Amino acid sequence: MRILLLVAMLALAALTPAMAASLSSTAQSGVKTDVAEHSAYNRSCVAQSVVATITTQPANGTATTTVQTKPVPPTGRLGGPQSCAGKAMPSAVVYYQSKPNFKGTDQFKYQRINQDNPNDRLNGEVVLTVTVK
Numbered sequence: 001m002r003i004l005l006l007v008a009m010l011a012l013a014a015l016t017p018a019m020a021a022s023l024s025s026t027a028q029s030g031v032k033t034d035v036a037e038h039s040a041y042n043r044s045c046v047a048q049s050v051v052a053t054i055t056t057q058p059a060n061g062t063a064t065t066t067v068q069t070k071p072v073p074p075t076g077r078l079g080g081p082q083s084c085a086g087k088a089m090p091s092a093v094v095y096y097q098s099k100p101n102f103k104g105t106d107q108f109k110y111q112r113i114n115q116d117n118p119n120d121r122l123n124g125e126v127v128l129t130v131t132v133k
Helices: 002-015
Strands: 020-026 033-038 050-056 062-073 087-096 103-115 124-132
Touching: 020 033, 020 087, 033 050, 033 124, 050 062, 050 087, 050 124, 062 103, 062 124, 087 124
Parallel strands: 020 124
Antiparallel strands: 033 087, 050 103, 062 087, 103 124
């Protein structure tokens, strides 16, 4: 009986998807706004290729992504202190723009993937909630 229970618990754990990361940001109504940036690097501060792909568009606007060279911030929103802070490197940048005159809360989803490191702990789905003013 205990073995059957253990097998059932392991099967359930294997079927349960990983929890998504949650971020929040603010934007002015109708203005294209940088709401998230993602970069990755190795211990020598050599940039790795990170991409963000929109998987669910927001109901009251549009989300887009691009790769731009940006300085690494002192603190990451998903990963804590940044050892390569200040160094410019390619970053996956997520933009949001609401419909004209929309004010309130909007939400969308995207995938963040480090193509050079499939084991990057930050790979996965991100749910971003935007407060539009």
